[in-house]
Amino acid sequence: MSLIIDHIDKSFGALKALDQIDFEVRDGELFGLIGPDGAGKSTLFRIMASLLIPEAGRCTMHGYDVVKDYREVRKIIGYMPGRFSLYMDLTVEENLAFYARVFGTTVTENYDLIRDVYEQIAPFKKRLAGKLSGGMKQKLALSCALIHRPQILLLDEPTTGVDAVSRREFWEMLKGIQKQGICTVVSTPYMDEAEMCDRVAMIQKGKLLDISDPSRPAPEEAPLLYSLKSNKGVYAYLDQIRNMEACKHAWLFGDQLHVTLRTEEGAVEMRALIESWGDPSITWKAIRPSIEDRFMGLMEHGSESQLTNGEQI
């Protein structure tokens, strides 16, 4: 195991930021942390980066305790905080050179590791970091976090505030880094990005809801989840679907409506309702739950007992 988080608690005053968080990350894994703003993701990252001390529980990085052996931990991690934390008044290459020196290495020594990332911003290497676009800033920050060839890479919301194209590129880079054998923990508020991870932990209000493995098919169940689509847009139908007897919960998913039924037989009631609208462009079909569906499903139940079986997989 590269990283072990063992029942961690952390509070800020009356606010319980982390409540019995407990999971492990395997060697070379690309591990995702997903959850809304304020879920406690950044606090967890700071604990992993040895910057905060948990009130209870233990966190070890490659066997080094983040409290006791913080010196060792700081040598083997690459950390990219949620907020852009490079020097705005230094140029791209000056920032990179500075972080290389801080970690006692040089840019050329580990250039092969950051090549894929850095080549995209290399044309702007004389530009001040403060003048870069959001996507380029994140690529520079990633280069700086990687320059000393860390064993564990901690990325706190690296794609927040970045355009869709850059986000996709960024995730491809993370896949590339994974091939170099670096274990990566990455958090994101975007559900679609979670699909790129080997495994995903869902966090809400400081609690771990679930850990799922997107690549593994969900246990075969009766088709209860349906997706509705219409040229007119599905928003107008949301209330009627929710008022349906058979509907467990329903929410908007991009331009679609995802409906979870209570029983398999509920489909009959839904069919009747949809036909009553007389919308010729409407299509609907049973789908396999994505991470977002699972997450939304878990969140609907708020603080119910899902949390206890955190490690289902």
Place this chain on the structure above:
Amino acid sequence: MSRFFGFVKKEFQHIFRDVRTLVILFVLPVVMIVLFGFVVTTEIRDVEVGILDRSMDEASIRATQKIFSSGYFIPAGYLQHEEEIGEFFRSGTAKVVVVFEEDFEKQMQRENRAAIKLIADASDANSAQLSLTYLQGVLMSYFQSVNQDMQLPWSVHVESRMFYNEELKGVYMFVPGLMAMILMLISAMMTSVTITREKELGTMELLLASPLKPREIILGKVTPYVVLSLVNALTIVLLGYLVFDVPVVGSIWLLMLECLLFITLALSLGVLISTNAKTQQVAMFMSMLGLMLPTILLSGFIFPIDNMPKVLQWISAIMPPRWFIVIVKNIMLKGAGFAFIWKETLILLGMTFLLIMASVKRFKIRLN
């Protein structure tokens, strides 16, 4: 070591790319010293003096001539009555009025004593006091020259001389004080601000999560300011010498060594402030209020310590600039060697040691 130099290089890049920092570092000291040199002066020049001469004899006219040929005073005209004095003062025609009583010369020769009244407009107390002192000086020397011709049974002749500052120049007073103030400002305020800036911008989070040790971070941040502050100390001494003729009688090397000690002290104070301040504004405010004001008021820079109430005298004893100013005055003006300033130096050394210990101890290795 490469780590350290990398840090120092980065710090210099910050400094040379920020116009505000550059202005504070290089323009402010020059402006301050020139301003203080020309504006805050304790000398008098061209004071308007009105004359009310009730005798109009040879002696009083000679005395009047003596006053206006001294170079400090210019004539504001003759008055006829004592009632006119108020008018002269109110309209600003004269700052001082000299009144010669009747039979001035006769009394002088007969009784060897004559009456002169000096009346000053004391709405500006300091310059009134100074003008009177200068006037008395001029008149005294005149009467002494007159008396030499006469055979007196006895005569006491007081000759005073001002050592180390023969002409009582104000610049001599404030160059050491200004040096303390500027070094304090640059060293303490700039370091406290630059360290809190890293906290505010979030870059400190990355520095903390790196293998850098606290002392490496502090030293890296502080070293450029040591160099720049030394440059400043030299600039001040040079400006004082070239523009205001303030000499450096003692060893310039000893002076610079003492400056280095004081800079180190101020820097550790700055680091200590930064460990307590969350934002640049707070750091700036703490340095200004906590360091600048005491430096100006309690260090003996402007107000003599001996005239302060006892409590303030005790407080001034823990003000580092107080001891530094004594050291600088001793070296620059008296040419004193180390043997005469070892006590003050030891006090500064002790303070520096305490401050460094406190700031390293207070420097947090984690967030919060």
